[in-house]
Amino acid sequence: MSETAFLMDPHVTVGLVAGDGGAVTFPLMMSLLKAKEFLLTGDRIPTEDALRVGLANRVVKPERLFDEAFAFAQRLAAQPRKAVEGTKRALNLHLSNAVLGILDHAISSESESFDCPDHRVAVAKMTER
Numbered sequence: 445m446s447e448t449a450f451l452m453d454p455h456v457t458v459g460l461v462a463g464d465g466g467a468v469t470f471p472l473m474m475s476l477l478k479a480k481e482f483l484l485t486g487d488r489i490p491t492e493d494a495l496r497v498g499l500a501n502r503v504v505k506p507e508r509l510f511d512e513a514f515a516f517a518q519r520l521a522a523q524p525r526k527a528v529e530g531t532k533r534a535l536n537l538h539l540s541n542a543v544l545g546i547l548d549h550a551i552s553s554e555s556e557s558f559d560c561p562d563h564r565v566a567v568a569k570m571t572e573r
Contacts, residue, residue, distance in 0.1 A: 445500040446509045450488040455554070457486035458570075459562030463554025468543050473498040 453466035461467075462483045470479035474497035482489055494500040504512045520528060557563055 445491055445494060445503050446506045447491050447503045448506050450490050451494050451499055452486060452488045453483055454486040456484055458566040459557060459560055459564075461550065461553040461557045463550035463552075463557075467550050468546060469539070470499075472538060472542055 453462055453470070455462035455466070466479070466483050470483060478497055481487070489497075489499060491500065491503045495503050502512070
């Protein structure tokens, strides 16, 4: 992750239920309390915090980002292909199970929130700028 970047999930701040993305993945990568804090406030997550809570593996200078990412990709590509594929698939089952556990509720709640007055007000404020 570039040291000048940040992460955030602004769903709640614009009147939407955080039905995808952060609601599924944040609790898998950090404590549930931290996930709630970031999702309910929509606060920016600076690189230092992203690294500390597990949303980033490393932080690098922006000019080094491509080189670092490419070097890591080459390192993975040099590993035994079937072992990488199988291990990645096994690890991704955690995400799949989490998605299946909350997706119906999360997506239907998010869809309903598109019609809420809070969301309409937030969109109107953004389009006025």
